Amino acid sequence: MHRRGTRGLERIRWYVDYVLDLVGIGLDESKDLVAQVRDKLEEVVEEARKGEVVIPEQSIYLGRGREFTFDAEDILKFLREAQPEQLDVFRRELLRELRRRKRLSEEVGRIEEEVRRYVKSLGIYVPFAILDYDRFKLWKNKYHFIFKAEIGAHKYLDEYEGTLDELIELFKEVVRRESREISRLIRRARSERERWIREVGGLSEFLSELESHVIETAILTITGPKLARPSTWRGLDDGVIIAMGMGLEKAGDLEVIKWDITRVGPSEFVYGAHPHLWPEFYGWFVESLRSNGVLSIILRSFRKEVDELTGLPVKELRGYVVSMSGGRITYRQLTARELFEAHTTDPVTGERIEPEPAVIYCGPGDDRIYSIRGT
Known part of the structure; x- marks a missing residue:
């Protein structure tokens, strides 16, 4: 690690930013913040030693070819060795930045709520999410905003000067423009769905089975020996796809690809995290099924209620074995017991592992096993 020319308040602020980027803003202000950070960093370091996670490294360029590089272990060492007055400064800066980020998070929530209300008034589903957001005060209620947002079929990295209300109106205008392309992509997806349903018997029934369990959003996890590649991946090496986190996973001889499912109308759904993938899913699925013969599929659908014990959204899990002949x-849905056993048994050791919290394991009909408190 390089520690040249870095001392005092500036270094502590770098540490604070790193910590909050790593552990988030869920720290409890009523308890000792330093102790909470120390505990969380120790957990991360221990997980890294087990090979479960990779500790991110932060580099700060100091000029003249010099840099200051640090990670979670360096911050842990600082917290253990720092003088009381240094810890007081760290605690003060941590609280200040934590509160600032919480305010920003609340603003993001307000922006997304107002824009989504506007989207609903348009009568068409338009993806909208703020991925990164910051602001700096200029004067009175005017700010310099820096944001990264996913709107419709595009991502925007931009800056804007004005009030928060003016920024919201800007987002609404972009949504309105994007809605035209989104409408076109939904029509294309609908056309592709109808085409593949005409060509492949049983596809309509299986899609209807999946969609009957989707309230608003769900995740479809599809596993097979050799899955087809979405068009945006073709030409890329698998190692690159995995390293960039584009959605491909490998487990032994099996490949795993996940597709989001989103309800875009009373009885209409699209498949894919990116709108340009929506028309592609049906052909991709049939191609994967034809080349493999059998696929394993897990449907993870999100309910509106929150688990009291964990604070996590309640999820329903369903498993299917899908074949083409x-x-x-044709498909067979796993029973709740089969699904539960598969998800609570270590595939290597065969030992029992804790069930995932806030999950209902669902079989056909009313067959259920609950891992949440209550029913």
Whole structure:
């Protein structure tokens, strides 16, 4: 690690930014913040030693070819060795930045709520999410905003000067413009769905089964020996796809790809995290099924209620074994017990592992096993 020319308040602020980027803003202000940070960093370091996570490293350029590089272990060492007055400064700066980020988070919530209300008034689903957000006060209620947002089929990295209300109106205008392309992509997805349903028997029934369990959003995890590649991946090496976190995972001889499912109308759904993938899913799924013969599928659908014990949204899990024979798709849904056993048994050791919290394991009909408190 390089520690040249870095001391005092500036270094502590770098540490604070790193910590909050790593552990988030869920720290409890009523308890000792330094102790909470120390505990969380120790957990991260221990997980890294087990190979479960990779500790991110931060480099600060100091000029003249010099840099200051540090990670969670360096901050832990600082917290253990720092003088009381240094810890007081760290605690003060941590509280200040924590509160600032919480205010920003509240603003993001307000922006997203107002824009989504506007989206609803348009009568068409338009993806909208703020991925990164910061602001600096100029004068009175005027700010310099810096943001990264996903709106419709595009991502925007931009800056804006004005009031918060003016920024919200700007987002609404972008949503309105994006809605035209989104409408076109939904129509294309609908057309592709109809085409593949005409060509492949049983596809309509299986899609209807999945969609009957989707309230607003869900995640479809599809596993097979060799899955087709979405068009945006073609030409890329698998190692690059995995390293960039584009959605491909490998487990032994099996490949795993996840597709988001989003309800865009009373009885209409799209598949894919990015709108340009929506028309592609149906052909991709049929191609993967044809080349593998059998696929394992897990549907993770999100309910509106929150688990009292964990504060996590309640999820329903369903498992399917999907086959294609003679050009027709058939499927068998796993029982709740089969699904529960598969998700609570270590595949290597065979030992029992804790069930995922806030989950209902669902079989056909009313077959259920609950891992949440209550029903």
